[in-house]
Amino acid sequence: MAVDLVSELAAVDAEEFDALDATAGAVASYHRLAQHERDARWRVRYARVTDGPRLLAMLPTYACRGDRWADPSYDPARWPESTAADTGPGGYLLVGGSADLRSGFHVGPELRSRIGPLLTAVAGAAAAEGRGLLFPYAYGPTREVLDAATGGRISWAPVGAEAVFAQALGGEAELSSRVRRVLRRDRNLIAEQEVEAAAWPWGEVAGEAAEVIAVHNTRKGLPDHPEFVRMRYAQWADCPSVELVVFTARTEGVRAVATGLVWRDELAVHEIALTGEDGPVRLAAYVSVLYHQPARYGAERGLRLLRGGLAATAPKAMRGAEFRELHGGVLDAAATRELLTRP
Template identity: 50%
Template sequence: MGIDFTSDIADFDQKRFDALDTTAGAASSFSRLRQHQEDGRWISRYLGWRDGEELRAVVPLYRSRMRAWADPSYDPRSWGLPDGVGDACSPGTSLLVGGCADRRTGFHVDEETRAPGRLRKLLVEAAGFAAEEDRCLVFPYVYGAARTALDAATDGAVVWAELGREAHLFGLADPAWESGLSSKVRYRLRRDQRTIAGASMTDGEASWDEVGSWAAELISEHNAAKGQRELAEFVGFRLSTWAENPDVDVLVFTAEAGGRRGVQTILLWGDELEVYEIGLPGEEGDERLALYLNLLFHLPIRYARARGIDHIRLGSKAETAKARRGGVFEPLYGGVLGVAETRRLARGGSEG
């Protein structure tokens, strides 16, 4: 049995790594974290626990090389933590635990090692690494099960805030999926279909390479209208990076109605489909609504059910629309263990 650090995720077997946790999907998969490792904005380390040939845990750790946060949503000072917790957590004084991008973080620790005493041993090592540089431990965008395990292992020392809720559709591979929905949801889906049919819409599928030259601009304009200003070049880079991932397929749904064109990017990984980024024309109207409903809900559902895909990730916005169409929600949390508390944990190797 051994706990040690490494700087290369390739030191672990990919299948065993991914088998430890799939909660965050592609965003926390081996191949995605390998891409982050190659991102010059971050210094990556991995805290691994092996028990003979068994891989028990891998905890990715990230230090920023930048003065500003690569993604401002990772700044603990923006999370609304109580009593100023996190105010001292700048990019240069934070050690991110588990992930540094994509706003979802996996927890690659097997069930046995999630027991408080065993998990504490891992966290003591991470805390010691952070304490050497007077850093706080930051846990970004973790799921509820991970939060529960971390609380038990640290005696509740991590301070948390809810950062959002991710919507899901489950069970789509079941031929009886739709009949199992509530009558209100079934009615809403049928009404959507009438709206889509009334728009005389055409739709199709494409690769990112085929449509990226114009789709990136459309997504950029859509994001700007929602208050997230970003150059089309950055959108294109983000989607191209996903397309380069050997274990993820990037699919684009395209649709046109009344002379208006829309796109929805899709990430396919394992037995799940992720509804990623959408681009819609800015003018409100019946055609735009029909494009929205088809691209965000009905085309992904149709595609998944035709191919036996059981799980759709719908993202963390537009909760009302997603709930009305059968979405179920899971909270995502951000947590901070301050510098003093991190030092205290580093000294507590035998506790728990």
């Protein structure tokens, strides 16, 4: 078994990489992470483990080149219950991901119980620059593997939960009676408010969708602009393994959009935005793009899984979502150095 550090994903096969871990879906896929290599704000390296011709692990790491967080959501000082002493980006090497608020863990199943050499390589790269290790937006199974490998030395904080509609694409028969009642009520409301629903390729509605998203984000206190939205989604549109779709809902005085990412056998609702004021009309448009259109689209396409994103947990739970907890982990520089001396 050999361990080394490489600077680009082009060193390995895309299908072989994606087969290591699909927990985070499209946001941690080969082609999406390859796009991050072009982000000048980060220096990207991968800790690779091979056994002859077989790829056992290809774990992304990110070192920030600047003195400000590229995305403040990755600053552990903003995480609930965080005990991070040094929250500047120069103090850490990020492991797993640096964007999209979810991180994969590209370590094959046979290596997960013996990741010591891999973790030593990552810790050595961090310690050489006086950095600690940051594990942002990690799923529960990743946390368990890392805790076992480090003896529980990593300090964890809750950073969110991803909604998954595990049964939505197989029909409603398996759903609880309570969820079925909510969905029937939704459909009646959508019909009463005469919502016009449609699914589009991004290119056909990019202008309208970007405007609605930018206005929505700005209204929520996150300054945005249609041009910035188009730039963000241009990356997804150029991602070879991902199909970018937009769900729209229009009714009197309200426009709603939801962007969706089709990757392999799953659909992920990526972002939802609406215009208009609260009331039955807006609610009808909202539930159309939140659940009903994506569920119908996924079922018609024969997809296996519907991901519902990170926010608005209450309305998603009412419609049958289960939640995968996300965790932010911090290992300070001193504890990172200690990993290098462990037997």
